[in-house]
Amino acid sequence: MYILAATSPTHSVPAEVYHDGWAEKGAIVDPHKVEDIELHLRYQGCEAGPLFWAHYSFLGLDPTNLSDKYCPGYFDEMRNLTLINRAYCIRNPKQWKGFGSDCWGLTASYSVNGYAAHAPNELADHGVISPTAALSSIVYTPEYSLEVMRYLYNMGDKVLGPYGFYDAFSETEDWYPKRYLAIDQGPIVVMIENYRTGLLWKLFMSHPDVQTGLKKLGFK
Numbered sequence: 001m002y003i004l005a006a007t008s009p010t011h012s013v014p015a016e017v018y019h020d021g022w023a024e025k026g027a028i029v030d031p032h033k034v035e036d037i038e039l040h041l042r043y044q045g046c047e048a049g050p051l052f053w054a055h056y057s058f059l060g061l062d063p064t065n066l067s068d069k070y071c072p073g074y075f076d077e078m079r080n081l082t083l084i085n086r087a088y089c090i091r092n093p094k095q096w097k098g099f100g101s102d103c104w105g106l107t108a109s110y111s112v113n114g115y116a117a118h119a120p121n122e123l124a125d126h127g128v129i130s131p132t133a134a135l136s137s138i139v140y141t142p143e144y145s146l147e148v149m150r151y152l153y154n155m156g157d158k159v160l161g162p163y164g165f166y167d168a169f170s171e172t173e174d175w176y177p178k179r180y181l182a183i184d185q186g187p188i189v190v191m192i193e194n195y196r197t198g199l200l201w202k203l204f205m206s207h208p209d210v211q212t213g214l215k216k217l218g219f220k
Contacts, residue, residue, distance in 0.1 A: 003061065007213035018217045050117045050124075051085050051107040051133040054078040054140065055187045059194075060204030068219045079140035085133065086144060088120030096127035098171035101144075102151040105133025109168040109184055112175050127172045131165040132184035136191040164188065 002018045063074035071077055089104030106118040109130035118128055134141075134148035152159050158176045159166050165188075167181040193199050204210060 002217060003210060003213035003219075005213075006216045007209040012216075015217050048081065048084045048088075048120050050119045051082065051105060051130075051137060052187075054081045055107075055132075055136045055191065058139075059187060059190045060200055061210075062194075062198070062201035062205050064201075066219060068217070075140070078137075082137040082140045082144075085120050085137075086141070088125075089129075093122055094125055094127065096125075096170075096172045098129070099127075102147040103129060104144075105129055105131065105135075105137075105148060107133040107184075109133075110177060110179060110181060111168065112170055112173050126170075128168050128170045128175075130168045130184065131159065132167070132188050135165070136187040138195045139191050142195060 002013075002021075005013045006015060006018065058074070058078065063078055066074045085106055086101075086104045089099045089106065090101050092099040106120055106125060106128075107130045108115070108117040109128065109132065111118065111126055111128050113126070116124070116126060116128070118124055118126060118130060118133075131148070131152055134145050138145040138149075152165050159169050161178055161180075163180055164185060166177065167179055167184050169176045190200050194201050
């Protein structure tokens with residue numbers, strides 16, 4: 001949105017709007033420095049949040065070889081965020097049923113108690129797996145994401161319906177709601193296609209306004 005706002009021909013925002021937002025934020029994610037260090041997984045003072053952080057901004061914006069003064073490589077940072085999420089689920093400190101190397105993925109989704117922003121820390125982990133988390137990360141961790149896809153497929157109609165995998169489930173609670181959430185289904189479709197052909201990335205990045213916005217905000 002910053003990129004599109006910066007390139008508007010009539011009501012563009014100055015680059016400072018983007019840079020001011022980063023002034024006291026911005027941290028590079030290194031999974032080797034955060035996993036198993038403390039109760040709350042943190043990277044340079046910031047909590048590792050729901051995995052949608054690695055998805056929504058990059059459905060059209062291609063993070064491959066993308067950098068700015070805050071991050072030397074957005075693809076690597078998003079991949080590391082995904083690996084942190086997976087590593088936490090494998091460690092499974094709360095001993096949830098089903099969590100493991102082929103069943104991981106914490107992000108905002110339906111939950112056993114309404115809607116929740118599931119994340120890899122013990123306060124935000126409610127034992128709920130959201131298929132969109134691992135599947136939409138297929139561009140960053142294809143082998144690991146495909147392992148989850150196969151696991152979910154083998155679970156059958158508990159988690160799979162006519163429009164793909166349902167939004168969330170908990171094996172511990174024997175909770176398998178047959179419900180979809182469009183904001184979670186959409187990234188799965190888009191990221192699978194970006195993994196297969198890069199189509200959405202190519203279309204978005206090829207637009208001259210996008211290139212103008214990237215340049216104005218200092219991206220390389």
